[in-house]
Amino acid sequence: MARTATIVRKTSESSVELSLNLDGTGKTDIDTSVPFYNHMMTALGKHSLIDLTIKAHGDTDIDVHHTVEDIAIVFGEALKQALGDKRGIRRFADATVPLDEALAKVVVDISGRPYCVCSGEPAGYEYCMMGGHFTGSLVRHVMESIALHAGICLHMQVLAGRDPHHIAEAEFKALARALRFAIEPDPRIEGLIPSTKGSL
Ligand SMILES: [Mn+2]
Numbered sequence: 001m002a003r004t005a006t007i008v009r010k011t012s013e014s015s016v017e018l019s020l021n022l023d024g025t026g027k028t029d030i031d032t033s034v035p036f037y038n039h040m041m042t043a044l045g046k047h048s049l050i051d052l053t054i055k056a057h058g059d060t061d062i063d064v065h066h067t068v069e070d071i072a073i074v075f076g077e078a079l080k081q082a083l084g085d086k087r088g089i090r091r092f093a094d095a096t097v098p099l100d101e102a103l104a105k106v107v108v109d110i111s112g113r114p115y116c117v118c119s120g121e122p123a124g125y126e127y128c129m130m131g132g133h134f135t136g137s138l139v140r141h142v143m144e145s146i147a148l149h150a151g152i153c154l155h156m157q158v159l160a161g162r163d164p165h166h167i168a169e170a171e172f173k174a175l176a177r178a179l180r181f182a183i184e185p186d187p188r189i190e191g192l193i194p195s196t197k198g199s200l
Contacts, residue, residue: 001084002021002023003021003022003023003082003083003084003183004019004020004021004022004082005019005020005077005078005079005081005082006018006019006078007019007074007077007078007081009070009073009074009077011070013058013059013066013067013070014056014057014058014059014066014067014070014071015056015057015058016054016055016056016058016067016070016071016074017053017054017055017056018052018053018054018055018056018071018074018075018078019051019052019053019078020045020050020051020052020053020075020078020079020082021050021051021082022050022079022082022083022183024045024049024050024051024052025049025051026045026046026047026048026049026050026051027045027051027052028041028042028045028046028051028052028053029052029053029054030042030045030052030053030054031054031055031056032054032056032067032068032071033056033057033058033060033067034060034064034067034068034133034134035131035133036130036131036133036134036168037064037067037068037071037134039131039169040142040168040169040172041054041071041075041172043169043172043173043176044172044173044175044176045176046176047173047176047177047180048175048176048177048179048180048183049180050179050180050183054071054075056070056071058070060133064133064134064138065138065141068134068138068141068142069138069141069142069145072141072142072145072146072149073145073149074149075146075149075150076145076146076147076148076149076150076151077149077150079146079149079150079152079179079183080149080150080151083110083150083183085193085199085200086110086112086193086194086200087191087192087193088185088186088189088190088191088192088193088194089110089182089183089184089185089186089194090181090182090183090184090185090186090194091109091110091111091182091194091195091200092107092108092109092110092182093107093108093178093179093180093181093182094106094107094108094178095174095175095176095177095178095180095181096159096174097170097173097174097177098170099166099167099169099170099173100163100166101160101161101162101163101166102158102160102161102162102163102166102167102169102170103158103159103160103161103170104156104157104158104159104161104167104170104171104173104174105155105156105157105159105174106154106155106156106157106171106174106175106177106178107154107155107178108152108153108154108155108175108178108179108182109152109153109182110150110152110182110183110200111151111152111153111200112151112199112200113151113153114147114148114149114150114151114152114153115147115153115154116143116144116147116148116153116154116155116156117154117155117156118140118143118144118155118156118157119156119157119158120157120158120159121136121139121140121158121167122158122161122162122167125158125164125167126140128164130164130165130168134168136164136167136168139167139168139171139172140156143156143171143175146175152182154175156171156174156175158170158171
């Protein structure tokens with residue numbers, strides 16, 4: 001069965017159309033209307049090997065927050081939908097990704113139980129403005145929104161970093177790389193659900 005999903009979500013704050021294919025090659029077509037976020041979501045698709053299309057706009061004249069958060073919510077929902085009953089996946093994965101001086105680690109469990117733990121971002125990172133519009137605080141917010149709406153357990157640790165752009169990009173790439181392996185079919189358990197409960 002194709003592991004794909006398309007979700008359209010419209011609210012008074014944003015309009016999001018998102019399609020993904022978990023068994024892709026990392027082909028992306030991203031227009032979030034938030035330039036720095038385009039860069040991050042393109043990296044997420046590229047390094048997870050998830051084909052990802054996003055067309056979104058929102059009340060970015062107020063602040064990019066609503067649009068950024070809503071896209072993360074829809075990405076999480078689409079991930080959950082495309083995973084279906086999670087039959088045959090590896091389920092657990094971790095990735096540690098550097099970008100020059102920055103180093104970020106993400107561990108995921110495609111568990112069906114939403115949880116998100118983030119640590120290690122340097123003091124003041126949440127107030128850093130990237131691209132003139134994207135605050136460091138939004139990275140953790142995106143991680144939380146994805147985890148809660150996809151129903152996955154996500155631990156993210158920033159192990160090193162000074163440049164905010166480097167830190168954010170390492171965080172997104174670590175998420176991508178961990179997701180890539182966790183959602184990948186495990187040929188040793190074809191057709192089986194990787195849980196002692198028999199359900200995820
Ligand atoms: Mn929010």
